[in-house]
Amino acid sequence: MTYSEENYIKVIYHLSLVSPKGINTNAIAGMIESKASSVTDMVKKLAEKELVDYQKYQGVTLTQKGLHAAKMIVRKHRLWEVFLVEKLDFTWDEVHDLAEELEHIKSEKLINRLDEFLGFPKEDPHGDPIPDRYGQMIKVEKQLLSEVGLNKKVMCLGVKDSSPSFLQYLDKHQISLGSEIEIINKEAFDMSLTILMNGKEILISNKIAGNLFVKVI
């Protein structure tokens, strides 16, 4: 598999998690920052290699082979992120782009040794699960903070968006994985929230709340 094929497979995998039907051309093009026509070309090649099932105009779905390949790329991405944060002291907002490169290093042995070196972590720095060598991963029940009712106490478990700007926003407000938050107000007009954290009240927008995964505690 080439660098580019791996990126497509990974994007199709991520899109599949949200909508389990056929993944359409434009959605892939949007994620990969290319054009629909380029996606059509690549999708044909992936179908040739039996990594996806594809019928014209009907979108694609991963085959078993494609699904496994995707999980192995995600495994590499997330293990490298853990390495960068745990061993090289990178911050959680710095690691994604580096992992985008490192995930393409082709060696099962390397990634399995790295896994071991890191102590077989179950989650990456953004709270996302790390597939094991067979593709198995834990499934933690989480919901978006924006969907939790008033007066509930929650713990922060992950982020939906792991862009530097969002992560830096969280850092600025001292919100990290494990933080405990109580929702004390929901503004009907814009769905912004007032939350209580470490005895301090913070106002956060609905967009922020819609990118934070939490569980009620």
Place this chain on the structure above:
Amino acid sequence: MTYSEENYIKVIYHLSLVSPKGINTNAIAGMIESKASSVTDMVKKLAEKELVDYQKYQGVTLTQKGLHAAKMIVRKHRLWEVFLVEKLDFTWDEVHDLAEELEHIKSEKLINRLDEFLGFPKEDPHGDPIPDRYGQMIKVEKQLLSEVGLNKKVMCLGVKDSSPSFLQYLDKHQISLGSEIEIINKEAFDMSLTILMNGKEILISNKIAGNLFVKVI
């Protein structure tokens, strides 16, 4: 710089260390396992980018810019090799091919952090010097075992060839960096050597001796 450009620059650098004149097309083609015509194409591109000086039929030399770029690739290659051996328990014969991939990961910050994490090693697992972030590296006086006179005692400091088959040969005969060796016979006919190591006599060919760097002790 693309993956391929980096490989060319690195090869030109390695050839420059042996012969400091213009590096010729065929030599590059041989190292990179491509054809002379491909080399000509690439060399023109590198000249465009001012990484090499190039005149038709006269070979290439690295510019200052090209030399620095080459050293940074070598730095990455060797630091990743140290990482694989020291932290992930790879053997010295396994790491070269992996480092060939890892050396292309583009991040100064990553490689400087890795350097620090490894304790700023001065040499890689094959005894080759690791350039620091400015391109500086130690120069250890070494010579090939094949060039050392009879009855001399030497210490093994590095390998010229780091192919798995040669390294595995050394492992089999328990020769590693730091091993102390005494030359007790040189066969005039084929220049093979009888050496004394840990009280044991071993016969090694001239080809083996011509790939082992040592210093007289």
Place this chain on the structure above:
DNA sequence: AATAATTTTTAGTTTTGTCTAAATTTATTT
């Protein structure tokens, strides 16, 4: 100095992955 051998460059293809523009199919409105 002329010829032969070797090396290097040029010219023309190929493959991979991308693009734009046009054509086609599917979905949505009237």
Place this chain on the structure above:
DNA sequence: AAATAAATTTAGACAAAACTAAAAATTATT
């Protein structure tokens, strides 16, 4: 059920990096 809009595919082009085969330049040999 048409008509319109949106999504998708096709056709044709391009850049990067490789190749083969032929031409040109350099080097070695008679």
